[in-house]
Amino acid sequence: MAALNVVVDPFGRNGWLDLGLPREQVASVVDYQIHKILAYRRAPKPAIVLGDSRAELLRDAYFAEAGRPDVFNFACGGGTLPEAIDTFWLAAGTTRLRQVVFGLPFSMYNELNRMNRLPTARQVSRDLPSYYLSPLVTKASLLVLATAATGRTFVDQLPPMSREEFWDYQLGPGAELHWRRWARPRVLLSRLEEVAEYCRAEGIDLLFVLPPSHDDYRALLDGHGLAAESALHRRELARLGRVLDLDVPGPLTADRANFDDPRHVTPAVARELAFAVVAALANGPQ
Structure with a gap:
Protein backbone atom coordinates (compact mmCIF):
# COMPACT_ATOMS: atom_id res chain seq x y z
CA MET A 1 0.00 0.00 0.00
CA ALA A 2 2.95 2.32 0.55
CA ALA A 3 3.72 2.19 -3.19
CA LEU A 4 0.11 3.13 -3.95
CA ASN A 5 0.34 6.11 -1.64
CA VAL A 6 3.65 7.23 -3.18
CA VAL A 7 2.10 7.28 -6.65
CA VAL A 8 -1.34 8.68 -5.82
CA ASP A 9 -0.16 10.97 -3.00
CA PRO A 10 -3.78 11.96 -2.18
CA PHE A 11 -2.88 14.91 0.06
CA GLY A 12 -0.09 16.22 -2.18
CA ARG A 13 2.60 15.49 0.41
CA ASN A 14 5.49 15.18 -2.05
CA GLY A 15 4.17 16.66 -5.30
CA TRP A 16 6.35 14.38 -7.40
CA LEU A 17 3.77 13.19 -9.92
CA ASP A 18 1.05 15.27 -11.52
CA LEU A 19 -1.32 12.64 -12.84
CA GLY A 20 -4.37 14.86 -13.20
CA LEU A 21 -6.04 13.09 -10.28
CA PRO A 22 -8.83 14.76 -8.26
CA ARG A 23 -6.64 14.98 -5.16
CA GLU A 24 -7.94 18.31 -3.88
CA GLN A 25 -11.56 17.35 -4.43
CA VAL A 26 -11.24 14.13 -2.42
CA ALA A 27 -8.53 14.78 0.17
CA SER A 28 -10.07 18.05 1.35
CA VAL A 29 -13.10 16.13 2.65
CA VAL A 30 -11.53 12.77 3.58
CA ASP A 31 -9.47 14.43 6.31
CA TYR A 32 -9.68 18.20 6.65
CA GLN A 33 -6.81 18.41 9.08
CA ILE A 34 -4.16 16.46 7.19
CA HIS A 35 -5.10 18.37 4.06
CA LYS A 36 -4.77 21.75 5.78
CA ILE A 37 -1.63 20.93 7.78
CA LEU A 38 0.22 19.98 4.61
CA ALA A 39 -1.15 22.97 2.69
CA TYR A 40 -0.02 25.31 5.47
CA ARG A 41 3.45 23.80 5.58
CA ARG A 42 3.80 24.34 1.85
CA ALA A 43 2.71 27.98 2.07
CA PRO A 44 2.49 29.33 5.64
CA LYS A 45 0.72 32.66 6.12
CA PRO A 46 0.89 35.18 8.98
CA ALA A 47 -2.87 35.33 9.54
CA ILE A 48 -5.00 32.27 10.28
CA VAL A 49 -8.65 31.40 10.93
CA LEU A 50 -9.46 28.76 13.55
CA GLY A 51 -12.73 27.06 14.44
CA ASP A 52 -15.30 24.60 13.17
CA SER A 53 -17.43 24.44 10.01
CA ARG A 54 -18.92 27.88 10.72
CA ALA A 55 -15.49 29.49 10.63
CA GLU A 56 -14.53 27.29 7.69
CA LEU A 57 -17.23 29.05 5.67
CA LEU A 58 -14.98 32.13 5.62
CA ARG A 59 -13.09 30.93 2.57
CA ASP A 60 -9.56 31.95 1.71
CA ALA A 61 -10.93 33.28 -1.58
CA TYR A 62 -13.23 35.70 0.25
CA PHE A 63 -10.33 37.09 2.25
CA ALA A 64 -8.25 37.46 -0.92
CA GLU A 65 -11.14 39.26 -2.58
CA ALA A 66 -11.25 41.62 0.41
CA GLY A 67 -7.56 42.39 -0.01
CA ARG A 68 -6.16 39.83 2.43
CA PRO A 69 -4.54 37.01 0.44
CA ASP A 70 -2.28 36.43 3.46
CA VAL A 71 -5.09 34.75 5.45
CA PHE A 72 -5.14 30.94 5.73
CA ASN A 73 -8.34 29.27 6.90
CA PHE A 74 -7.29 26.50 9.28
CA ALA A 75 -10.84 25.80 10.51
CA CYS A 76 -12.21 22.26 10.05
CA GLY A 77 -15.67 20.77 9.81
CA GLY A 78 -16.74 19.27 13.12
CA GLY A 79 -13.86 21.06 14.80
CA THR A 80 -13.64 21.33 18.58
CA LEU A 81 -12.03 23.83 20.92
CA PRO A 82 -9.14 21.44 21.80
CA GLU A 83 -8.44 21.00 18.09
CA ALA A 84 -8.50 24.75 17.44
CA ILE A 85 -6.11 25.40 20.32
CA ASP A 86 -3.69 22.70 19.15
CA THR A 87 -3.92 24.05 15.61
CA PHE A 88 -2.94 27.48 16.90
CA TRP A 89 0.22 26.07 18.48
CA LEU A 90 1.02 24.10 15.33
CA ALA A 91 0.75 27.26 13.21
CA ALA A 92 2.71 29.32 15.74
CA GLY A 93 5.50 26.75 15.55
CA THR A 94 5.51 26.91 11.76
CA THR A 95 5.68 30.65 11.07
CA ARG A 96 5.56 34.07 12.71
CA LEU A 97 1.88 34.85 13.24
CA ARG A 98 0.55 38.40 13.15
CA GLN A 99 -3.21 37.89 13.37
CA VAL A 100 -5.43 35.06 14.59
CA VAL A 101 -9.16 34.92 13.89
CA PHE A 102 -10.68 32.48 16.37
CA GLY A 103 -14.22 31.45 15.46
CA LEU A 104 -15.65 30.45 18.82
CA PRO A 105 -19.45 30.28 19.05
CA PHE A 106 -21.01 29.38 22.38
CA SER A 107 -21.90 25.87 21.20
CA MET A 108 -18.18 25.17 20.63
CA TYR A 109 -17.26 26.54 24.06
CA ASN A 110 -17.88 23.26 25.87
CA GLU A 111 -15.69 21.49 28.43
CA LEU A 112 -17.30 18.13 27.65
CA ASN A 113 -16.40 18.16 23.97
CA ARG A 114 -12.79 17.00 24.23
CA MET A 115 -12.60 15.24 20.87
CA ASN A 116 -9.22 15.95 19.29
CA ARG A 117 -8.23 14.48 15.94
CA LEU A 118 -5.27 16.79 15.46
CA PRO A 119 -2.59 14.57 17.08
CA THR A 120 -3.35 11.81 14.57
CA ALA A 121 -3.35 14.23 11.63
CA ARG A 122 -0.11 15.77 12.84
CA GLN A 123 1.50 12.33 13.18
CA VAL A 124 0.42 11.24 9.69
CA SER A 125 1.68 14.45 8.10
CA ARG A 126 4.91 14.60 10.13
CA ASP A 127 7.23 12.58 7.88
CA LEU A 128 7.14 10.48 4.74
CA PRO A 129 7.16 7.01 6.38
CA SER A 130 4.23 7.95 8.63
CA TYR A 131 2.38 9.35 5.64
CA TYR A 132 2.98 6.52 3.19
CA LEU A 133 2.18 3.78 5.72
CA SER A 134 -0.99 5.40 7.08
CA PRO A 135 -4.24 3.43 6.53
CA LEU A 136 -6.04 6.76 6.33
CA VAL A 137 -3.83 7.87 3.45
CA THR A 138 -4.44 4.52 1.75
CA LYS A 139 -8.19 5.06 2.08
CA ALA A 140 -7.80 8.50 0.53
CA SER A 141 -5.70 7.06 -2.32
CA LEU A 142 -8.39 4.50 -3.15
CA LEU A 143 -11.09 7.17 -3.08
CA VAL A 144 -9.06 9.42 -5.36
CA LEU A 145 -8.66 6.58 -7.87
CA ALA A 146 -12.33 5.61 -7.62
CA THR A 147 -13.42 9.20 -8.20
CA ALA A 148 -11.04 9.56 -11.14
CA ALA A 149 -12.33 6.32 -12.70
CA THR A 150 -16.06 6.90 -12.21
CA GLY A 151 -16.53 10.64 -11.81
CA ARG A 152 -18.63 9.92 -8.74
CA THR A 153 -18.31 11.57 -5.34
CA PHE A 154 -17.86 8.93 -2.65
CA VAL A 155 -17.58 11.27 0.34
CA ASP A 156 -20.83 13.19 0.76
CA GLN A 157 -20.89 16.02 3.28
CA LEU A 158 -24.60 16.69 2.91
CA PRO A 159 -27.02 15.38 5.57
CA PRO A 160 -29.18 12.42 4.45
CA MET A 161 -32.40 14.47 4.56
CA SER A 162 -34.04 17.49 3.01
CA ARG A 163 -33.15 21.04 4.04
CA GLU A 164 -36.43 21.39 5.92
CA GLU A 165 -35.96 18.08 7.73
CA PHE A 166 -32.40 18.96 8.71
CA TRP A 167 -33.52 22.39 9.92
CA ASP A 168 -36.09 20.77 12.21
CA TYR A 169 -33.54 18.20 13.38
CA GLN A 170 -31.04 20.91 14.30
CA LEU A 171 -33.68 22.70 16.36
CA GLY A 172 -34.96 19.48 17.93
CA PRO A 173 -33.00 16.26 18.56
CA GLY A 174 -29.71 17.74 17.40
CA ALA A 175 -29.88 20.69 19.77
CA GLU A 176 -31.15 18.54 22.63
CA LEU A 177 -28.24 16.11 22.23
CA HIS A 178 -25.74 18.95 22.22
CA TRP A 179 -27.02 21.17 25.02
CA ARG A 180 -27.67 18.42 27.53
CA ARG A 181 -23.95 17.61 27.31
CA TRP A 182 -22.63 21.10 27.93
CA ALA A 183 -20.38 22.24 30.78
CA ARG A 184 -18.61 25.52 31.39
CA PRO A 185 -14.98 25.29 30.22
CA ARG A 186 -12.40 25.25 32.97
CA VAL A 187 -9.42 23.26 31.70
CA LEU A 188 -10.16 24.46 28.18
CA LEU A 189 -10.50 28.05 29.37
CA SER A 190 -7.09 27.73 31.00
CA ARG A 191 -5.64 26.52 27.71
CA LEU A 192 -7.34 29.39 25.90
CA GLU A 193 -5.80 31.82 28.38
CA GLU A 194 -2.38 30.43 27.47
CA VAL A 195 -3.09 31.21 23.82
CA ALA A 196 -4.11 34.76 24.75
CA GLU A 197 -1.01 35.25 26.89
CA TYR A 198 1.23 34.06 24.06
CA CYS A 199 -0.50 36.41 21.63
CA ARG A 200 -0.01 39.38 23.95
CA ALA A 201 3.66 38.51 24.49
CA GLU A 202 4.32 38.08 20.76
CA GLY A 203 2.27 41.05 19.58
CA ILE A 204 -0.29 38.88 17.79
CA ASP A 205 -3.73 40.40 17.22
CA LEU A 206 -6.24 37.87 18.62
CA LEU A 207 -9.77 38.38 17.31
CA PHE A 208 -12.59 36.15 18.53
CA VAL A 209 -15.51 35.91 16.11
CA LEU A 210 -18.98 34.76 17.12
CA PRO A 211 -20.66 33.64 13.88
CA PRO A 212 -24.38 34.30 13.44
CA SER A 213 -27.02 31.69 14.17
CA HIS A 214 -30.69 31.84 13.31
CA ASP A 215 -32.93 33.41 15.95
CA ASP A 216 -34.77 30.11 16.48
CA TYR A 217 -31.52 28.37 17.39
CA ARG A 218 -30.39 31.10 19.76
CA ALA A 219 -33.80 31.02 21.47
CA LEU A 220 -33.11 27.43 22.56
CA LEU A 221 -30.57 28.68 25.10
CA ASP A 222 -33.33 29.97 27.37
CA GLY A 223 -35.08 26.61 27.32
CA HIS A 224 -31.90 24.88 28.43
CA GLY A 225 -31.06 27.45 31.09
CA LEU A 226 -27.93 28.58 29.25
CA ALA A 227 -28.66 32.22 28.41
CA ALA A 228 -26.57 33.46 31.35
CA GLU A 229 -23.72 31.10 30.41
CA SER A 230 -23.81 32.45 26.86
CA ALA A 231 -23.45 36.00 28.19
CA LEU A 232 -20.53 34.86 30.38
CA HIS A 233 -18.90 33.28 27.33
CA ARG A 234 -18.89 36.67 25.62
CA ARG A 235 -17.38 38.37 28.67
CA GLU A 236 -14.65 35.74 28.99
CA LEU A 237 -13.63 36.17 25.37
CA ALA A 238 -13.57 39.96 25.72
CA ARG A 239 -11.15 39.47 28.62
CA LEU A 240 -8.81 37.44 26.42
CA GLY A 241 -8.86 39.40 23.18
CA ARG A 242 -10.93 41.49 20.83
CA VAL A 243 -14.43 40.23 19.97
CA LEU A 244 -16.45 40.58 16.78
CA THR A 253 -30.44 36.29 11.91
CA ALA A 254 -34.24 36.49 11.52
CA ASP A 255 -34.33 35.47 7.86
CA ARG A 256 -34.08 31.75 7.08
CA ALA A 257 -32.98 32.60 3.56
CA ASN A 258 -29.61 33.66 5.00
CA PHE A 259 -28.95 30.19 6.40
CA ASP A 260 -28.41 26.70 5.02
CA ASP A 261 -29.35 25.39 8.47
CA PRO A 262 -29.90 27.15 11.83
CA ARG A 263 -26.16 27.33 12.54
CA HIS A 264 -24.60 27.81 9.10
CA VAL A 265 -25.02 30.84 6.86
CA THR A 266 -25.15 30.62 3.08
CA PRO A 267 -21.99 31.17 1.00
CA ALA A 268 -23.22 34.63 -0.01
CA VAL A 269 -23.59 35.67 3.63
CA ALA A 270 -20.26 34.04 4.54
CA ARG A 271 -18.57 36.24 1.94
CA GLU A 272 -20.07 39.34 3.59
CA LEU A 273 -18.90 38.11 6.99
CA ALA A 274 -15.36 37.60 5.68
CA PHE A 275 -15.34 41.23 4.57
CA ALA A 276 -16.56 42.23 8.06
CA VAL A 277 -13.71 40.25 9.62
CA VAL A 278 -11.20 41.96 7.33
CA ALA A 279 -12.55 45.34 8.42
CA ALA A 280 -12.22 44.32 12.08
CA LEU A 281 -8.65 43.17 11.51
CA ALA A 282 -7.82 46.50 9.89
CA ASN A 283 -9.07 48.29 13.01
CA GLY A 284 -6.90 46.23 15.35
CA PRO A 285 -3.39 46.86 16.64
CA GLN A 286 -0.90 47.22 13.83
Missing part, protein backbone atom coordinates in the same frame (compact mmCIF):
# COMPACT_ATOMS: atom_id res chain seq x y z
CA ASP A 245 -19.95 39.50 17.81
CA LEU A 246 -21.98 38.66 14.72
CA ASP A 247 -24.50 36.55 16.62
CA VAL A 248 -26.89 39.35 17.52
CA PRO A 249 -30.61 39.52 16.69
CA GLY A 250 -31.35 41.47 13.54
CA PRO A 251 -32.54 41.18 9.95
CA LEU A 252 -29.74 38.75 9.09
Whole structure:
Protein backbone atom coordinates (compact mmCIF):
# COMPACT_ATOMS: atom_id res chain seq x y z
CA MET A 1 0.00 0.00 0.00
CA ALA A 2 2.95 2.32 0.55
CA ALA A 3 3.72 2.19 -3.19
CA LEU A 4 0.11 3.13 -3.95
CA ASN A 5 0.34 6.11 -1.64
CA VAL A 6 3.65 7.23 -3.18
CA VAL A 7 2.10 7.28 -6.65
CA VAL A 8 -1.34 8.68 -5.82
CA ASP A 9 -0.16 10.97 -3.00
CA PRO A 10 -3.78 11.96 -2.18
CA PHE A 11 -2.88 14.91 0.06
CA GLY A 12 -0.09 16.22 -2.18
CA ARG A 13 2.60 15.49 0.41
CA ASN A 14 5.49 15.18 -2.05
CA GLY A 15 4.17 16.66 -5.30
CA TRP A 16 6.35 14.38 -7.40
CA LEU A 17 3.77 13.19 -9.92
CA ASP A 18 1.05 15.27 -11.52
CA LEU A 19 -1.32 12.64 -12.84
CA GLY A 20 -4.37 14.86 -13.20
CA LEU A 21 -6.04 13.09 -10.28
CA PRO A 22 -8.83 14.76 -8.26
CA ARG A 23 -6.64 14.98 -5.16
CA GLU A 24 -7.94 18.31 -3.88
CA GLN A 25 -11.56 17.35 -4.43
CA VAL A 26 -11.24 14.13 -2.42
CA ALA A 27 -8.53 14.78 0.17
CA SER A 28 -10.07 18.05 1.35
CA VAL A 29 -13.10 16.13 2.65
CA VAL A 30 -11.53 12.77 3.58
CA ASP A 31 -9.47 14.43 6.31
CA TYR A 32 -9.68 18.20 6.65
CA GLN A 33 -6.81 18.41 9.08
CA ILE A 34 -4.16 16.46 7.19
CA HIS A 35 -5.10 18.37 4.06
CA LYS A 36 -4.77 21.75 5.78
CA ILE A 37 -1.63 20.93 7.78
CA LEU A 38 0.22 19.98 4.61
CA ALA A 39 -1.15 22.97 2.69
CA TYR A 40 -0.02 25.31 5.47
CA ARG A 41 3.45 23.80 5.58
CA ARG A 42 3.80 24.34 1.85
CA ALA A 43 2.71 27.98 2.07
CA PRO A 44 2.49 29.33 5.64
CA LYS A 45 0.72 32.66 6.12
CA PRO A 46 0.89 35.18 8.98
CA ALA A 47 -2.87 35.33 9.54
CA ILE A 48 -5.00 32.27 10.28
CA VAL A 49 -8.65 31.40 10.93
CA LEU A 50 -9.46 28.76 13.55
CA GLY A 51 -12.73 27.06 14.44
CA ASP A 52 -15.30 24.60 13.17
CA SER A 53 -17.43 24.44 10.01
CA ARG A 54 -18.92 27.88 10.72
CA ALA A 55 -15.49 29.49 10.63
CA GLU A 56 -14.53 27.29 7.69
CA LEU A 57 -17.23 29.05 5.67
CA LEU A 58 -14.98 32.13 5.62
CA ARG A 59 -13.09 30.93 2.57
CA ASP A 60 -9.56 31.95 1.71
CA ALA A 61 -10.93 33.28 -1.58
CA TYR A 62 -13.23 35.70 0.25
CA PHE A 63 -10.33 37.09 2.25
CA ALA A 64 -8.25 37.46 -0.92
CA GLU A 65 -11.14 39.26 -2.58
CA ALA A 66 -11.25 41.62 0.41
CA GLY A 67 -7.56 42.39 -0.01
CA ARG A 68 -6.16 39.83 2.43
CA PRO A 69 -4.54 37.01 0.44
CA ASP A 70 -2.28 36.43 3.46
CA VAL A 71 -5.09 34.75 5.45
CA PHE A 72 -5.14 30.94 5.73
CA ASN A 73 -8.34 29.27 6.90
CA PHE A 74 -7.29 26.50 9.28
CA ALA A 75 -10.84 25.80 10.51
CA CYS A 76 -12.21 22.26 10.05
CA GLY A 77 -15.67 20.77 9.81
CA GLY A 78 -16.74 19.27 13.12
CA GLY A 79 -13.86 21.06 14.80
CA THR A 80 -13.64 21.33 18.58
CA LEU A 81 -12.03 23.83 20.92
CA PRO A 82 -9.14 21.44 21.80
CA GLU A 83 -8.44 21.00 18.09
CA ALA A 84 -8.50 24.75 17.44
CA ILE A 85 -6.11 25.40 20.32
CA ASP A 86 -3.69 22.70 19.15
CA THR A 87 -3.92 24.05 15.61
CA PHE A 88 -2.94 27.48 16.90
CA TRP A 89 0.22 26.07 18.48
CA LEU A 90 1.02 24.10 15.33
CA ALA A 91 0.75 27.26 13.21
CA ALA A 92 2.71 29.32 15.74
CA GLY A 93 5.50 26.75 15.55
CA THR A 94 5.51 26.91 11.76
CA THR A 95 5.68 30.65 11.07
CA ARG A 96 5.56 34.07 12.71
CA LEU A 97 1.88 34.85 13.24
CA ARG A 98 0.55 38.40 13.15
CA GLN A 99 -3.21 37.89 13.37
CA VAL A 100 -5.43 35.06 14.59
CA VAL A 101 -9.16 34.92 13.89
CA PHE A 102 -10.68 32.48 16.37
CA GLY A 103 -14.22 31.45 15.46
CA LEU A 104 -15.65 30.45 18.82
CA PRO A 105 -19.45 30.28 19.05
CA PHE A 106 -21.01 29.38 22.38
CA SER A 107 -21.90 25.87 21.20
CA MET A 108 -18.18 25.17 20.63
CA TYR A 109 -17.26 26.54 24.06
CA ASN A 110 -17.88 23.26 25.87
CA GLU A 111 -15.69 21.49 28.43
CA LEU A 112 -17.30 18.13 27.65
CA ASN A 113 -16.40 18.16 23.97
CA ARG A 114 -12.79 17.00 24.23
CA MET A 115 -12.60 15.24 20.87
CA ASN A 116 -9.22 15.95 19.29
CA ARG A 117 -8.23 14.48 15.94
CA LEU A 118 -5.27 16.79 15.46
CA PRO A 119 -2.59 14.57 17.08
CA THR A 120 -3.35 11.81 14.57
CA ALA A 121 -3.35 14.23 11.63
CA ARG A 122 -0.11 15.77 12.84
CA GLN A 123 1.50 12.33 13.18
CA VAL A 124 0.42 11.24 9.69
CA SER A 125 1.68 14.45 8.10
CA ARG A 126 4.91 14.60 10.13
CA ASP A 127 7.23 12.58 7.88
CA LEU A 128 7.14 10.48 4.74
CA PRO A 129 7.16 7.01 6.38
CA SER A 130 4.23 7.95 8.63
CA TYR A 131 2.38 9.35 5.64
CA TYR A 132 2.98 6.52 3.19
CA LEU A 133 2.18 3.78 5.72
CA SER A 134 -0.99 5.40 7.08
CA PRO A 135 -4.24 3.43 6.53
CA LEU A 136 -6.04 6.76 6.33
CA VAL A 137 -3.83 7.87 3.45
CA THR A 138 -4.44 4.52 1.75
CA LYS A 139 -8.19 5.06 2.08
CA ALA A 140 -7.80 8.50 0.53
CA SER A 141 -5.70 7.06 -2.32
CA LEU A 142 -8.39 4.50 -3.15
CA LEU A 143 -11.09 7.17 -3.08
CA VAL A 144 -9.06 9.42 -5.36
CA LEU A 145 -8.66 6.58 -7.87
CA ALA A 146 -12.33 5.61 -7.62
CA THR A 147 -13.42 9.20 -8.20
CA ALA A 148 -11.04 9.56 -11.14
CA ALA A 149 -12.33 6.32 -12.70
CA THR A 150 -16.06 6.90 -12.21
CA GLY A 151 -16.53 10.64 -11.81
CA ARG A 152 -18.63 9.92 -8.74
CA THR A 153 -18.31 11.57 -5.34
CA PHE A 154 -17.86 8.93 -2.65
CA VAL A 155 -17.58 11.27 0.34
CA ASP A 156 -20.83 13.19 0.76
CA GLN A 157 -20.89 16.02 3.28
CA LEU A 158 -24.60 16.69 2.91
CA PRO A 159 -27.02 15.38 5.57
CA PRO A 160 -29.18 12.42 4.45
CA MET A 161 -32.40 14.47 4.56
CA SER A 162 -34.04 17.49 3.01
CA ARG A 163 -33.15 21.04 4.04
CA GLU A 164 -36.43 21.39 5.92
CA GLU A 165 -35.96 18.08 7.73
CA PHE A 166 -32.40 18.96 8.71
CA TRP A 167 -33.52 22.39 9.92
CA ASP A 168 -36.09 20.77 12.21
CA TYR A 169 -33.54 18.20 13.38
CA GLN A 170 -31.04 20.91 14.30
CA LEU A 171 -33.68 22.70 16.36
CA GLY A 172 -34.96 19.48 17.93
CA PRO A 173 -33.00 16.26 18.56
CA GLY A 174 -29.71 17.74 17.40
CA ALA A 175 -29.88 20.69 19.77
CA GLU A 176 -31.15 18.54 22.63
CA LEU A 177 -28.24 16.11 22.23
CA HIS A 178 -25.74 18.95 22.22
CA TRP A 179 -27.02 21.17 25.02
CA ARG A 180 -27.67 18.42 27.53
CA ARG A 181 -23.95 17.61 27.31
CA TRP A 182 -22.63 21.10 27.93
CA ALA A 183 -20.38 22.24 30.78
CA ARG A 184 -18.61 25.52 31.39
CA PRO A 185 -14.98 25.29 30.22
CA ARG A 186 -12.40 25.25 32.97
CA VAL A 187 -9.42 23.26 31.70
CA LEU A 188 -10.16 24.46 28.18
CA LEU A 189 -10.50 28.05 29.37
CA SER A 190 -7.09 27.73 31.00
CA ARG A 191 -5.64 26.52 27.71
CA LEU A 192 -7.34 29.39 25.90
CA GLU A 193 -5.80 31.82 28.38
CA GLU A 194 -2.38 30.43 27.47
CA VAL A 195 -3.09 31.21 23.82
CA ALA A 196 -4.11 34.76 24.75
CA GLU A 197 -1.01 35.25 26.89
CA TYR A 198 1.23 34.06 24.06
CA CYS A 199 -0.50 36.41 21.63
CA ARG A 200 -0.01 39.38 23.95
CA ALA A 201 3.66 38.51 24.49
CA GLU A 202 4.32 38.08 20.76
CA GLY A 203 2.27 41.05 19.58
CA ILE A 204 -0.29 38.88 17.79
CA ASP A 205 -3.73 40.40 17.22
CA LEU A 206 -6.24 37.87 18.62
CA LEU A 207 -9.77 38.38 17.31
CA PHE A 208 -12.59 36.15 18.53
CA VAL A 209 -15.51 35.91 16.11
CA LEU A 210 -18.98 34.76 17.12
CA PRO A 211 -20.66 33.64 13.88
CA PRO A 212 -24.38 34.30 13.44
CA SER A 213 -27.02 31.69 14.17
CA HIS A 214 -30.69 31.84 13.31
CA ASP A 215 -32.93 33.41 15.95
CA ASP A 216 -34.77 30.11 16.48
CA TYR A 217 -31.52 28.37 17.39
CA ARG A 218 -30.39 31.10 19.76
CA ALA A 219 -33.80 31.02 21.47
CA LEU A 220 -33.11 27.43 22.56
CA LEU A 221 -30.57 28.68 25.10
CA ASP A 222 -33.33 29.97 27.37
CA GLY A 223 -35.08 26.61 27.32
CA HIS A 224 -31.90 24.88 28.43
CA GLY A 225 -31.06 27.45 31.09
CA LEU A 226 -27.93 28.58 29.25
CA ALA A 227 -28.66 32.22 28.41
CA ALA A 228 -26.57 33.46 31.35
CA GLU A 229 -23.72 31.10 30.41
CA SER A 230 -23.81 32.45 26.86
CA ALA A 231 -23.45 36.00 28.19
CA LEU A 232 -20.53 34.86 30.38
CA HIS A 233 -18.90 33.28 27.33
CA ARG A 234 -18.89 36.67 25.62
CA ARG A 235 -17.38 38.37 28.67
CA GLU A 236 -14.65 35.74 28.99
CA LEU A 237 -13.63 36.17 25.37
CA ALA A 238 -13.57 39.96 25.72
CA ARG A 239 -11.15 39.47 28.62
CA LEU A 240 -8.81 37.44 26.42
CA GLY A 241 -8.86 39.40 23.18
CA ARG A 242 -10.93 41.49 20.83
CA VAL A 243 -14.43 40.23 19.97
CA LEU A 244 -16.45 40.58 16.78
CA ASP A 245 -19.95 39.50 17.81
CA LEU A 246 -21.98 38.66 14.72
CA ASP A 247 -24.50 36.55 16.62
CA VAL A 248 -26.89 39.35 17.52
CA PRO A 249 -30.61 39.52 16.69
CA GLY A 250 -31.35 41.47 13.54
CA PRO A 251 -32.54 41.18 9.95
CA LEU A 252 -29.74 38.75 9.09
CA THR A 253 -30.44 36.29 11.91
CA ALA A 254 -34.24 36.49 11.52
CA ASP A 255 -34.33 35.47 7.86
CA ARG A 256 -34.08 31.75 7.08
CA ALA A 257 -32.98 32.60 3.56
CA ASN A 258 -29.61 33.66 5.00
CA PHE A 259 -28.95 30.19 6.40
CA ASP A 260 -28.41 26.70 5.02
CA ASP A 261 -29.35 25.39 8.47
CA PRO A 262 -29.90 27.15 11.83
CA ARG A 263 -26.16 27.33 12.54
CA HIS A 264 -24.60 27.81 9.10
CA VAL A 265 -25.02 30.84 6.86
CA THR A 266 -25.15 30.62 3.08
CA PRO A 267 -21.99 31.17 1.00
CA ALA A 268 -23.22 34.63 -0.01
CA VAL A 269 -23.59 35.67 3.63
CA ALA A 270 -20.26 34.04 4.54
CA ARG A 271 -18.57 36.24 1.94
CA GLU A 272 -20.07 39.34 3.59
CA LEU A 273 -18.90 38.11 6.99
CA ALA A 274 -15.36 37.60 5.68
CA PHE A 275 -15.34 41.23 4.57
CA ALA A 276 -16.56 42.23 8.06
CA VAL A 277 -13.71 40.25 9.62
CA VAL A 278 -11.20 41.96 7.33
CA ALA A 279 -12.55 45.34 8.42
CA ALA A 280 -12.22 44.32 12.08
CA LEU A 281 -8.65 43.17 11.51
CA ALA A 282 -7.82 46.50 9.89
CA ASN A 283 -9.07 48.29 13.01
CA GLY A 284 -6.90 46.23 15.35
CA PRO A 285 -3.39 46.86 16.64
CA GLN A 286 -0.90 47.22 13.83
